[in-house]
Amino acid sequence: MNMSEIAVESGPVETVDLSARAADFPILSRPVRGKRLAYLDNAATTQKPEGVIEAERRFYRESNANIHRGVHWLSEHATDLYEGARERVRSFLNAARMEEIVFTRGTTESINLVAQSWARNTLQPGDEILLTAMEHHSNIVPWQFVCEQTGAVLKVVPITDDGELVLEAFDELLGPRTRLLAITQVSNALGTVNPLAPLIRRAHAVGARVLVDGAQAVAHLPVDVRALGCDFYAFSGHKLYGPTGIGVLYARQELLAVMPPWQGGGSMIETVSFEHSTFAPAPQRFEAGTPNIAGAVALATAIDYVLEIGLERIGAHEHALLAKASAAVQALPGVRIIGNAAHKASVLSLVVEGIHPHDLGTILDADGVAIRAGHHCAMPVMTRYGIAGTARASFALYNNDADVDALIAGLRKAQDMFGGRR
Amino acid sequence: MSAHEGFGDLRELYQEVIFDHNRQPRNFHPMADADHIADGHNPLCGDQLTVYLKVADGVVQDVSFVGHGCAISTASASLMTEAVKGRPVDEVEALFRDFHALLTDVAPEGRDFGKLEVLAGVREFPARVKCATLAWHTLHNALAGARDTARTE
Numbered sequence: 001m002n003m004s005e006i007a008v009e010s011g012p013v014e015t016v017d018l019s020a021r022a023a024d025f026p027i028l029s030r031p032v033r034g035k036r037l038a039y040l041d042n043a044a045t046t047q048k049p050e051g052v053i054e055a056e057r058r059f060y061r062e063s064n065a066n067i068h069r070g071v072h073w074l075s076e077h078a079t080d081l082y083e084g085a086r087e088r089v090r091s092f093l094n095a096a097r098m099e100e101i102v103f104t105r106g107t108t109e110s111i112n113l114v115a116q117s118w119a120r121n122t123l124q125p126g127d128e129i130l131l132t133a134m135e136h137h138s139n140i141v142p143w144q145f146v147c148e149q150t151g152a153v154l155k156v157v158p159i160t161d162d163g164e165l166v167l168e169a170f171d172e173l174l175g176p177r178t179r180l181l182a183i184t185q186v187s188n189a190l191g192t193v194n195p196l197a198p199l200i201r202r203a204h205a206v207g208a209r210v211l212v213d214g215a216q217a218v219a220h221l222p223v224d225v226r227a228l229g230c231d232f233y234a235f236s237g238h239k240l241y242g243p244t245g246i247g248v249l250y251a252r253q254e255l256l257a258v259m260p261p262w263q264g265g266g267s268m269i270e271t272v273s274f275e276h277s278t279f280a281p282a283p284q285r286f287e288a289g290t291p292n293i294a295g296a297v298a299l300a301t302a303i304d305y306v307l308e309i310g311l312e313r314i315g316a317h318e319h320a321l322l323a324k325a326s327a328a329v330q331a332l333p334g335v336r337i338i339g340n341a342a343h344k345a346s347v348l349s350l351v352v353e354g355i356h357p358h359d360l361g362t363i364l365d366a367d368g369v370a371i372r373a374g375h376h377c378a379m380p381v382m383t384r385y386g387i388a389g390t391a392r393a394s395f396a397l398y399n400n401d402a403d404v405d406a407l408i409a410g411l412r413k414a415q416d417m418f419g420g421r422r
Numbered sequence: 423m424s425a426h427e428g429f430g431d432l433r434e435l436y437q438e439v440i441f442d443h444n445r446q447p448r449n450f451h452p453m454a455d456a457d458h459i460a461d462g463h464n465p466l467c468g469d470q471l472t473v474y475l476k477v478a479d480g481v482v483q484d485v486s487f488v489g490h491g492c493a494i495s496t497a498s499a500s501l502m503t504e505a506v507k508g509r510p511v512d513e514v515e516a517l518f519r520d521f522h523a524l525l526t527d528v529a530p531e532g533r534d535f536g537k538l539e540v541l542a543g544v545r546e547f548p549a550r551v552k553c554a555t556l557a558w559h560t561l562h563n564a565l566a567g568a569r570d571t572a573r574t575e
Contacts, residue, residue, distance in 0.1 A: 417436055
């Protein structure tokens with residue numbers, strides 16, 4: 001792979017200040033433990049703007065009915081809103097067709113859908129699933145299930161000390177038995193942005209399909225599934241300023257068309273008798289039961305919100321905060337950043353000598369600074385670096401310099417508490 | 423500034439005794455001739471420890487631990503070993519019950535917790551109760567001869 005290929009996905013350079021947008025998020029004005037809230041746990045979930053909260057409320061107040069069922073006006077109205085949300089997601093990902101967008105509960109369910117519908121029915125003993133060492137548990141465990149069910153085997157692309165994929169190893173591990181590459185676009189534990197497009201081209205060249213875990217990407221950079229060329233793309237609404245319990249699976253039409261259903265129930269059938277049932281076409285075939293209608297509608301509102309600001313601008317704003325915070329923590333003694341990839345998004349993961357991440361989390365929390373402490377559902381990453389966990393700050397569009405300052409002050413205070421009396 | 427100035431509630435949680443036992447845990451070593459051993463694990467934060475015991479005539483003759491964890495879990499394990507060494511097993515189990523109540527509920531009347539009292543501040547930090555009780559759950563399992571890993575998650 002040459003550098004020009006990688007440069008296609010290089011980081012933003014423009015500087016933008018979006019911090020006035022914090023006013024759009026009601027929760028950010030509530031004090032926590034008597035202090036101003038500095039919410040830096042955005043990789044876990046983002047806060048919701050007023051418009052998204054209002055969209056859910058408005059749905060239940062004005063539009064609530066079950067979809068794809070009733071002949072009554074309200075049902076048609078709710079169906080229009082739900083399918084309208086699907087169209088907004090299609091546009092957001094630049095998918096070719098609405099029918100390629102399946103609503104799920106979130107990234108985890110999206111990946112499990114592909115695992116149980118596509119992979120379980122496609123893979124043969126000895127086939128290989130290629131993962132990377134920076135995957136979230138939700139992009140590891142579903143494939144372990146598939147391996148047990150089919151006899152396929154997992155291969156894992158290692159990462160460097162800086163948290164980048166070892167590209168030579170990628171080329172070596174990718175082979176004629178590789179049937180699937182399942183890879184994250186942005187690492188939740190390290191912040192690494194992977195150079196996906198060239199990797200996907202290489203995977204396709206050996207006949208493999210590619211699933212991209214977009215959970216940590218969609219809120220930070222523009223995603224175009226056709227430019228990426230991936231076969232499957234999964235993300236969650238709640239990490240994109242939308243509600244919990246709603247997520248998306250994008251899958252190429254020709255794949256969805258032949259994938260069997262994985263959950264049975266209402267909405268996903270054509271005809272049912274006790275002898276035999278036939279199934280609806282995609283995407284309904286994969287949406288058994290009454291879906292999270294209000295969640296889908298509010299997710300569409302969240303998409304409108306980020307698109308109105310612009311994902312390039314959001315990425316640039318967050319990148320400036322990440323750079324400022326990274327420089328400040330590097331100036332502290334005994335602090336080590338875990339994940340120093342050349343191209344990162346949002347995430348600052350660190351360890352402090354002599355202070356367990358959990359203690360850091362509590363000490364920061366006492367000052368209203370919300371971070372995550374632990375393994376971030378990426379235990380193999382922690383094992384790779386020989387640590388039990390990290391303290392992770394992750395930035396969103398509403399964060400500002402005061403949040404960075406509160407983080408740094410909290411780290412100093414923790415060091416003072418733990419080391420000051422030595 | 424002085425070490426705890428302006429630390430508010432945190433001072434209740436992170437008392438000097440905690441820092442002391444975190445930096446220099448007591449009875450922190452494996453025990454080759456232990457007759458009771460159990461592992462404890464808190465998957466949430468990755469805390470992991472092993473508790474070793476020698477029990478004779480219904481009394482904890484010796485106790486030690488190894489592992490890694492946050493300051494609260496390390497200090498709690500260290501303080502626990504000091505508190506239970508030389509005590510009858512039934513007293514140790516009663517102390518565990520009372521200690522757990524101290525951290526999660528209402529402090530039992532009339533119980534002198536000695537140095538363990540410094541962990542009472544954990545009550546104000548529910549997310550950390552599991553850290554402070556991991557060693558005790560593990561000790562309980564070791565005494566019961568349970569082979570499963572104790573979990574506080």
